Amino acid sequence: MGRIQLENxxxxxxxxxxxxxxxxTIEDGEFAVFVGPSGCGKSTLLRLIAGLEDTTSGNISIxxxxxxxxxxxxxxxxxxxxxYALYPHMTVRKNIAxxxxxxxxxxxxxxxxxxxxxxxxxxxxxLDRKPxxxxxxxxxxxxxxxxxxxxxxxxxxxxxxxxxxAALRVGMRIExxxxxxRMGTTxxxxxxxxxxxxxxADKIVVLQxxxxxxxxxxxxxxxxxxxxxxxxxxxxxxxxxxxxSEATKHNAxxxxxxxxxxxxxxxxxxxxxxxxVAEHLGSDTFFHVHETGLTETLTVRAVGDVALKHxxxxxxxxxxEELHRFDAQGMRLS
Amino acid sequence: xSDRRLPRLLQSxxxxxxxxxxxxxxxxxxxxSFIRYVLNNLRRPEWTTPSLSNWRGLGNYxxxxxxxxxxxxxxxxxxxxxxxxxxxxxxxILIAVLINKAFAGRGIVRVLLISPFFVMPAVxxxxxxxxxxxxxxGLQGLAVAGINELIDGLRTMPLLGGFFNLWPELTPISFRxxxxxxxxxxxxxxxxxxxxxxxxxxxSLQSEDQQQKEAAILxxxxxxxxxxFLTLPHLARxxxxxxxxxxxxxxxxxxxxxxxxxxxxxxxxPYLIGEFANNNIxxxxxxxxxxxxxxxxxxxxxxxxxxxxxxE
Numbered sequence: 001m002g003r004i005q006l007e008n009x010x011x012x013x014x015x016x017x018x019x020x021x022x023x024x025t026i027e028d029g030e031f032a033v034f035v036g037p038s039g040c041g042k043s044t045l046l047r048l049i050a051g052l053e054d055t056t057s058g059n060i061s062i063x064x065x066x067x068x069x070x071x072x073x074x075x076x077x078x079x080x081x082x083x084y085a086l087y088p089h090m091t092v093r094k095n096i097a098x099x100x101x102x103x104x105x106x107x108x109x110x111x112x113x114x115x116x117x118x119x120x121x122x123x124x125x126x127l128d129r130k131p132x133x134x135x136x137x138x139x140x141x142x143x144x145x146x147x148x149x150x151x152x153x154x155x156x157x158x159x160x161x162x163x164x165x166a167a168l169r170v171g172m173r174i175e176x177x178x179x180x181x182r183m184g185t186t187x188x189x190x191x192x193x194x195x196x197x198x199x200x201a202d203k204i205v206v207l208q209x210x211x212x213x214x215x216x217x218x219x220x221x222x223x224x225x226x227x228x229x230x231x232x233x234x235x236x237x238x239x240x241x242x243x244x245s246e247a248t249k250h251n252a253x254x255x256x257x258x259x260x261x262x263x264x265x266x267x268x269x270x271x272x273x274x275x276x277v278a279e280h281l282g283s284d285t286f287f288h289v290h291e292t293g294l295t296e297t298l299t300v301r302a303v304g305d306v307a308l309k310h311x312x313x314x315x316x317x318x319x320x321e322e323l324h325r326f327d328a329q330g331m332r333l334s
Numbered sequence: 335x336s337d338r339r340l341p342r343l344l345q346s347x348x349x350x351x352x353x354x355x356x357x358x359x360x361x362x363x364x365x366x367s368f369i370r371y372v373l374n375n376l377r378r379p380e381w382t383t384p385s386l387s388n389w390r391g392l393g394n395y396x397x398x399x400x401x402x403x404x405x406x407x408x409x410x411x412x413x414x415x416x417x418x419x420x421x422x423x424x425x426x427i428l429i430a431v432l433i434n435k436a437f438a439g440r441g442i443v444r445v446l447l448i449s450p451f452f453v454m455p456a457v458x459x460x461x462x463x464x465x466x467x468x469x470x471x472g473l474q475g476l477a478v479a480g481i482n483e484l485i486d487g488l489r490t491m492p493l494l495g496g497f498f499n500l501w502p503e504l505t506p507i508s509f510r511x512x513x514x515x516x517x518x519x520x521x522x523x524x525x526x527x528x529x530x531x532x533x534x535x536x537x538s539l540q541s542e543d544q545q546q547k548e549a550a551i552l553x554x555x556x557x558x559x560x561x562x563f564l565t566l567p568h569l570a571r572x573x574x575x576x577x578x579x580x581x582x583x584x585x586x587x588x589x590x591x592x593x594x595x596x597x598x599x600x601x602x603x604p605y606l607i608g609e610f611a612n613n614n615i616x617x618x619x620x621x622x623x624x625x626x627x628x629x630x631x632x633x634x635x636x637x638x639x640x641x642x643x644x645x646e
Binding site for chain 1: 543545546548549551552553554555559563567
């Protein structure tokens with residue numbers, strides 16, 4: 001069980017309100033990702049749920065029970081920190097055992113859970129090492145192990161992968177997703193990386209300046225971004241946003257078209273321009289097109305290797321059914 | 335090879351200076367400790383100049399060992415050093431943890447806490463023994479007199495007077511006496527050196543990882559367990575530093591002992607050396623070598639103990 005509900009939660013540091021009244025429900029067993037640019041309040045929100053920060057007003061309830069005033073350790077949540085926050089002078093075994101030791105579990109039970117966690121996280125050979133003797137990925141796994149043994153109602157992850165190198169990050173991303181599938185426990189995951197959000201989440205919560213911009217499944221956000229911010233934030237490379245006469249043609253202030261929804265055509269496309277940088281990845285080619293008369297740089301994705309190089313003229317044809325239209329307030333027009 | 339010769343040549347003045355600085359006094363002490371060498375002796379004037387012909391072997395060491403004050407001096411040295419270390423480390427940790435929290439006027443409190451460290455040792459001793467610990471004129475004498483007066487007044491109370499009659503009259507402690515003068519030294523040096531411990535522990539506490547604390551809070555660790563399992567291990571190294579530096583300083587305490595009791599029943603090794611050095615340089619040197627050995631034993635023992643108990 002682990003249904004987390006936030007009702008009219010606000011947080012102020014002194015005079016500045018970092019989170020205006022906010023409502024959010026995370027269902028039991030859901031993998032929710034809080035995503036947004038740095039300073040958008042996503043970590044603060046997570047810390048409010050964990051109880052490491054006090055709410056200024058509003059209620060936080062877990063499984064229908066009001067937890068707003070309950071101490072962090074009694075909320076039944078486990079958290080994995082960005083810096084891992086392992087206890088440096090304790091061995092891996094003692095690190096993992098620490099929450100159970102604090103809870104006063106029997107030695108036999110502790111040992112059983114340590115071994116179970118160590119086996120599922122490939123840590124058996126490292127149990128007697130100190131954190132300083134481990135690599136970044138191993139430390140991360142110890143931190144997760146320390147969370148697992150508590151058998152929490154929900155896991156909270158605070159940018160857990162941002163200190164890892166790119167290759168490890170992809171590996172850990174998959175491990176955490178698999179762990180969620182296996183355990184079925186509620187997880188809340190904070191990241192500024194929209195790729196992590198898209199690949200891992202059941203539900204993405206896009207935040208900006210403490211305000212929830214949109215909540216939905218990854219593909220829902222990709223297909224139907226509610227406003228310009230979400231449109232620009234979700235998807236990689238970024239959606240092309242075009243203003244001016246081209247937008248007026250479609251009865252909108254701004255139109256958006258994703259790079260993968262623009263086709264490269266041999267000649268006489270709707271748009272044309274000069275190729276700037278061409279990124280050849282083999283499977284895809286990304287063109288940065290200039291002098292289109294639409295926007296400074298138009299990003300286009302072509303499948304496979306397309307033999308166009310710097311300075312060539314390129315003809316483009318957008319798929320009109322994939323066009324997103326936004327009004328003057330930046331809200332989506334249906 | 336020439337590319338290594340130049341740096342060595344440039345280093346050599348400093349190295350030579352340090353070697354001379356250390357080796358000559360140590361060598362001379364060793365040399366004097368094996369010969370008969372006194373400053374004044376009418377019957378044997380040849381002993382007043384250091385010379386190998388006055389070789390005494392281990393005689394000086396045996397003489398010092400047999401001296402009635404020697405074991406007392408070692409015992410006293412250990413008592414004073416260990417007590418001061420124990421008290422300053424405990425007080426230092428408590429005060430450092432206390433003032434690590436933000437409160438109004440913290441800056442002023444910190445400066446005030448450090449100030450005893452700037453008092454000269456001799457001044458410190460004079461102030462404590464005359465103004466605070468003196469059984470008649472010091473704060474101690476006044477406090478004891480005041481309490482006695484208060485209890486005396488209570489004895490005349492109608493009902494409870496009988497109860498207070500059972501209370502003894504307090505007598506002030508004379509800290510210049512043979513039995514207590516070591517405690518006076520311990521009190522005044524602890525007062526002076528606790529700020530040093532506080533200063534070191536305070537800086538260390540500020541570098542403590544806050545996320546570890548938050549993780550511990552979520553893991554269900556209360557204030558005591560956070561202190562026991564996070565703060566104390568974090569302080570292990572600074573504690574070792576404080577213990578080592580203080581052990582070096584306090585094994586050579588002299589001014590306080592001179593001022594409190596002139597060594598009356600309260601000699602430590604440096605004071606004994608000073609007494610021997612009034613005439614018998616050979617015995618003083620032998621005591622000095624004993625002191626070097628003792629200092630090394632104490633240092634090794636203390637560091638091992640701290641390492642074992644705190645680093646788990």
